[in-house]
Amino acid sequence: QVQLVESGGGLVQVGGSLRLSCAASGSIFSFNAMNWYRQAPGKQRELVSAITRDGRINYADSVKGRFTISRDDAKNTVYLQMYSLKPEDTAVYYCNAERILPPRSYWGQGTQVTVSS
Numbered sequence: 117q118v119q120l121v122e123s124g125g126g127l128v129q130v131g132g133s134l135r136l137s138c139a140a141s142g143s144i145f146s147f148n149a150m151n152w153y154r155q156a157p158g159k160q161r162e163l164v165s166a167i168t169r170d171g172r173i174n175y176a177d178s179v180k181g182r183f184t185i186s187r188d189d190a191k192n193t194v195y196l197q198m199y200s201l202k203p204e205d206t207a208v209y210y211c212n213a214e215r216i217l218p219p220r221s222y223w224g225q226g227t228q229v230t231v232s233s
Contacts, residue, residue, distance in 0.1 A: 125227030
């Protein structure tokens with residue numbers, strides 16, 4: 117069982133920045149992908165960004181050019197640097213670790229990001 121703990125959320129003004137961290141209790145290298153999702157009130161959870169074991173990266177169109185995902189395997193930590201934040205970025209952000217074989221998916225408890233105008 118892997119524990120994921122997010123941190124770094126908070127209240128920020130429009131145009132501000134935040135860096136989210138996701139610390140894993142075990143090796144993140146064992147996972148095929150580390151993902152950041154978010155869920156706004158009344159909306160479905162959506163994939164924000166993903167980084168694979170070999171470093172491939174994907175972003176949702178809504179955050180391209182503003183968010184940057186990175187990983188530090190030595191620290192078993194994944195980061196989401198968020199710039200130029202908008203009110204529509206307000207959501208609970210969740211870290212997810214995904215393994216294909218055997219199929220496993222682990223979630224953190226989430227961290228709230230609120231962007232005020």
